[in-house]
Each structure stands twice: as structure tokens, then as C-alpha cells.
Amino acid sequence: MKFELWVIGKTTPQWIEEGINEFTKRLKLLQPVDFVLFNDVKNAKSLPVNILKQKEGEMILQKMANEDYLILCDDKGKQFSSKQFSVWLEKLTNLSKKRIIVLIGGAYGFSDEIYSRANEQISFSKMTFSHQLIRIIVIEQIYRGFSILKNLPYHHG
């Protein structure tokens, strides 16, 4: 099984990238998660929001295979405690899917097409975090989840 975290737009500033690298490195020993970065849509800033989301959605769907299991990070998705999240991660790895994709949207969220394609939606908070900061939050929580499953002393429940 491949486990991938997909994000849209260059990671910036530098400290965000360092945060992602820290947890991606730690995860390697537990459950490797590939960080896959999609370039921003051309002229993103001058496009109306709906068009931008649609173009981002098309870019994502083009890179997906039918068998991929797609999970969206969305503040309206299912909420978990970290312990519950670790149980959910375990179920996920037992789905025997070839590839599991956790997708973090751009600054404005997802197109309708992406919502329709998604297999699940998960939420890390009722709050909205910047689409850059959420990258660290997601990868830290995946690390925390697998460290709970492996009984590592990272999580103080």
C-alpha cells in the first residue's frame, strides 16, 4: 500500500517545509507517507474562486486512478480524537487499497467534482487553518496516530 499526502501550491514559508520534513522523516520508520506537491494553477490569483477550484480539481483528478482511495481534509468532515484517529488509520491500512491519498485543498477548498469523487472527509478542527499550516498539522497527526498504534511514547493520552 502507498500512502500519499497531496497538497496544492508551493510550500512556503521555509519553516512550514521544515515542519513537514520533521514529521515525514519520523514517519518513515512507522509508515512512509509520500508528500506530493501540485504546482499552483497558472494565474491562480487572477481567476474567480470557482474557476480556480475547478481547475485545481481537474489537475488532481487527472493524476488519480480509479482504484485510489481519496480522503479530503475538510473542516466539515468527521472529527476524531487522536486515539480515534489512530484506530481509523489502522482500518485504513487494512482496506488493502493500492494507494491511499489524503488531499489538502488550496486556499479556497475543493470543487464539487472533488467532493463527489472523495471516499471520505476528515476534519482536524472546526476551525479553519491556513492551507500551509494545515500541512504540518495533518502530517503530525498521522505521525501521532501511527505512534499510538506502535505504542511509542510520543502521545500522552
Added chain:
Amino acid sequence: MKFELWVIGKTTPQWIEEGINEFTKRLKLLQPVDFVLFNDVKNAKSLPVNILKQKEGEMILQKMANEDYLILCDDKGKQFSSKQFSVWLEKLTNLSKKRIIVLIGGAYGFSDEIYSRANEQISFSKMTFSHQLIRIIVIEQIYRGFSILKNLPYHHG
């Protein structure tokens, strides 16, 4: 009114500090928030968890005045959307308190004495985040909240 974010233990690694600095700097123009760091309790790592939490609690309470308004960041606290959080921030600034303290606990949370002293408990997620990463999350969310109140284009609701 003074608005302070209190945290226990040195900020580390460097990227966490950079993240905090980024949002503290941006906040200066909207609502200055002082970041106040308490040193780790001596021999923290060799102390039983309950003793450690108690010692951290005493250290905090010593620095507080009776009139201070104390808010704990606790995953069992009240949850908000970012919009609701901005409304809550507005109410807070209208309380006409001399000092508002938002406290982030150490790695193991708070002592009973701190829970008893607290005026409010707020939650940024059902999930547990590292007591380092949560520092950026809290300060980003405070920045987001005030940027909503000031109609800045940071939050895409």
C-alpha cells in the same frame, strides 16, 4: 488591556519559533499579543507526571494577579469555528479586563489547581497536538480571528 499567550518550556525546534514570530509580528498591527515563556520545571523529565503538572501550576499561579482573566487551551474545552472564535475574541476584548492570559500547558496538560483557577477553557481541536505545534496553531487562530474582525482578506470563510 494586555493580551498574553503563556507557554511552558523552551520553544523548539527553530521552525516552531519562526512560525510563532511570523504571526506575532502580523498581530502587532491588529491586537498585540505578548508571548510569555516559562522555563521548564527543574528535572522535569525525572518527575512523576502529577508532580510535574503541580509544579508547573504553582509556577503559573505565582505570576498571576487576582484580576487576570485566565483561558486554558484544552482539547476538552469549548470548540469554535474560526468565525465564532472571532466573535468570542471580540467579547473578550470588551470584558475590560486589565490582562487576558491564554495558557498552553506543558506536555501533560494542567494541574487541578489550574483548572479551578481558569475562567474559560477553549479547544482548537478534539485531537491532541504537540505542545510545541499548538503554539503556532493558537497564535495563527488569534491572528485569523482579529483579521476577520478587521475585515482583512486573510480568512476565506
